[in-house]
Amino acid sequence: MARITTLSEAIAGAVRDGDTIALEGFTHLIPHAACHEIIRQGRKDLTLIRMTPDLVYDQMIGMGCVKKLVFSWGGNPGVGSLHRFRDAVENNWPHKLELEEHSHAAMANAYEAGASGLPCAIFRGYIGGDLPKVNPKIKRVTCPFTGEELAAIPSHRPDVAIIHAQRADRAGNVMIEGVLGVQKEAVLASKRSLVTVEEIVDELPERSLNAVVLPHWTVGNVVAVPGGAFPSYAQGYYPRNNSFYKAWDDIAKDRESFSAWMKTNVLDKGPEAFAQYARKHQAAAE
Amino acid sequence: MADYKPAEMMTVAAARSLKNDDICFVGIGQPSAACNLARLTHAPDITLIYESGTLATKPTVLPLSIGDGELCDTALTTVSVPEMFRYWLQGGRIKVGFLGGAQIDKFANLNTTVVGPYDKPKVRLPGGGGAPEIATSCGEIFIIMAQGKRSFVEKLDFVTSIGHVSGGDSRARLGVRTKGPTKLITDMAVWAPDPETKEMTVVSIHPGVTREQIQENTGWTVKFAASVAETPAPTAKELDVLRELHARTNKAHAAA
Numbered sequence: 001m002a003r004i005t006t007l008s009e010a011i012a013g014a015v016r017d018g019d020t021i022a023l024e025g026f027t028h029l030i031p032h033a034a035c036h037e038i039i040r041q042g043r044k045d046l047t048l049i050r051m052t053p054d055l056v057y058d059q060m061i062g063m064g065c066v067k068k069l070v071f072s073w074g075g076n077p078g079v080g081s082l083h084r085f086r087d088a089v090e091n092n093w094p095h096k097l098e099l100e101e102h103s104h105a106a107m108a109n110a111y112e113a114g115a116s117g118l119p120c121a122i123f124r125g126y127i128g129g130d131l132p133k134v135n136p137k138i139k140r141v142t143c144p145f146t147g148e149e150l151a152a153i154p155s156h157r158p159d160v161a162i163i164h165a166q167r168a169d170r171a172g173n174v175m176i177e178g179v180l181g182v183q184k185e186a187v188l189a190s191k192r193s194l195v196t197v198e199e200i201v202d203e204l205p206e207r208s209l210n211a212v213v214l215p216h217w218t219v220g221n222v223v224a225v226p227g228g229a230f231p232s233y234a235q236g237y238y239p240r241n242n243s244f245y246k247a248w249d250d251i252a253k254d255r256e257s258f259s260a261w262m263k264t265n266v267l268d269k270g271p272e273a274f275a276q277y278a279r280k281h282q283a284a285a286e
Numbered sequence: 287m288a289d290y291k292p293a294e295m296m297t298v299a300a301a302r303s304l305k306n307d308d309i310c311f312v313g314i315g316q317p318s319a320a321c322n323l324a325r326l327t328h329a330p331d332i333t334l335i336y337e338s339g340t341l342a343t344k345p346t347v348l349p350l351s352i353g354d355g356e357l358c359d360t361a362l363t364t365v366s367v368p369e370m371f372r373y374w375l376q377g378g379r380i381k382v383g384f385l386g387g388a389q390i391d392k393f394a395n396l397n398t399t400v401v402g403p404y405d406k407p408k409v410r411l412p413g414g415g416g417a418p419e420i421a422t423s424c425g426e427i428f429i430i431m432a433q434g435k436r437s438f439v440e441k442l443d444f445v446t447s448i449g450h451v452s453g454g455d456s457r458a459r460l461g462v463r464t465k466g467p468t469k470l471i472t473d474m475a476v477w478a479p480d481p482e483t484k485e486m487t488v489v490s491i492h493p494g495v496t497r498e499q500i501q502e503n504t505g506w507t508v509k510f511a512a513s514v515a516e517t518p519a520p521t522a523k524e525l526d527v528l529r530e531l532h533a534r535t536n537k538a539h540a541a542a
Contacts, residue, residue: 026338026339026352026353026367027338027351027352027353027354028338028353028355028358051367052415071413072413072414072415073412073413073414073415073416074410074412074413075411075412075413077314077350077351077352078314078315078349078350078351079350081410081412082412085410086409086410089407089410090407090408090409090410101399101413101414103414103415103416103417103418103419104337104367104371104414104415104416104419105371105375105376105416105418105419108367108368108370108371108372109368109371109372111368112368112372123371123372123376123419124376124419124422124423125376125418125419125422126418126419127418127422127448127460127461127462128422128445128448128451128457128460128462129414129418129445129446129447129448130399130404130444130445130446131399131414131418131446134404134405148461149461178355178358178364179338179339179340179353179355179357179358179364180339180364180365180366180367181338181339181353181366181367182366182367182368184366185366185368233354233355235355235358239355240350240351240354240355242350242351242354242538242539243539243540243541245350245351246350246539
């Protein structure tokens with residue numbers, strides 16, 4: 001049953017040192033505010049699952065929260081490298097980072113299998129390339145009906161899934177619109193979950209009969225954090241801040257400027273700092 | 287003839303490869319520019335699909351990321367990412383996939399994972415993303431990449447996604463039924479696989495580029511087709527549309 005709470009309480013209750021966690025959102029609705037709160041609470045030895053690590057995992061890796069990364073594409077979209085991710089892999093800074101590397105198809109299938117309660121995901125993939133040589137969890141299975149060889153990997157069953165959505169009602173039913181990514185699957189695959197939302201409303205708005213809604217009894221914690229996906233975006237609320245994604249390249253390039261940015265913008269701030277982004281862009285849209 | 291840059295010739299040549307009835311899986315960057323240039327010129331009805339789940343999208347500016355709101359706003363519909371990879375890509379619904387990479391070899395296998403050894407890389411690249419399954423599930427693959435000795439290499443440091451593997455029928459012997467790379471479009475030439483050996487072979491050279499220059503920017507001994515054409519230079523209309531698209535895009539990305 002969803003608990004409507006504050007971000008610091010929700011993270012303190014749901015995320016423990018050593019947990020396997022998935023912050024999802026495929027470009028859209030990336031839970032930046034929740035990522036910052038995990039960093040502020042100093043969580044350690046985390047195994048992070050995410051298709052595209054993006055800025056959120058770059059920040060958590062650089063701040064030393066992460067033991068292992070399970071991922072499929074670790075770049076800054078349209079810009080270039082994730083420098084903290086690269087520094088960890090290439091130079092072990094701030095410490096060694098274990099990798100479990102997949103393709104997008106594999107990751108998407110593993111979330112879906114997790115949400116389906118299956119132990120593994122089966123799909124047609126990983127043919128001929130080198131990823132199976134460096135990831136021992138990629139296996140082959142034979143279809144019992146046709147004899148076709150298919151790829152199999154374990155399903156994702158995170159301890160905690162964290163996503164951002166546009167809105168929830170007061171019971172904690174969560175509605176997601178736009179690019180959906182794997183958010184629904186991540187929540188349904190996880191033991192615990194936390195959803196930050198732009199707003200909590202009395203009643204979900206008029207919607208398509210097939211709108212994507214996570215019922216309140218599938219969600220652990222719901223927290224209103226306006227602007228909480230910035231510099232990612234929330235369809236209908238504010239656009240992706242592409243200029244910030246470009247600026248991150250310089251901020252994250254060296255360790256000192258990264259650490260200084262994290263102190264000013266994360267360690268010395270709270271979740272309420274995100275509200276300015278929601279407001280600024282709402283004003284711009286009017 | 288209008289002045290143009292080699293990168294513009296590359297995008298224009300890639301755009302011309304696309305047809306009005308193509309269903310195309312689009313990657314960010316050069317492929318996205320080429321696909322949208324095609325849509326805004328000779329292929330107005332082309333179906334563009336981005337892996338974020340946006341089906342039949344018609345963006346007015348190029349997305350910076352694969353899931354910008356612009357793609358969703360202008361799409362026919364948007365599906366979840368598992369559905370995208372299972373029903374649409376694995377289901378065999380996509381005719382053309384566009385790929386690029388940090389390294390390519392003569393059989394158009396691609397590396398986007400690491401430069402150097404996997405466990406101790408000199409450069410850790412972003413990784414495969416959708417490429418390993420795009421490479422085998424799309425009907426055919428177009429590759430768009432600028433040429434250079436560091437990127438056109440004899441041996442890849444890592445095979446992220448396969449092309450024609452080790453040539454001949456080696457791709458088919460892995461059980462892959464799709465065609466694989468049928469075109470490689472660079473800033474110097476257009477390449478296509480030899481029908482027998484499957485080695486990528488120069489079939490058309492861009493205006494002003496010499497065979498020697500192509501060889502100097504390739505890490506293996508280049509094969510040229512028996513008859514090599516000259517790529518028609520970009521038309522004024524193609525350049526206008528491409529430049530306007532980039533100008534709109536830069537303005538939009540700076541403003542956000």
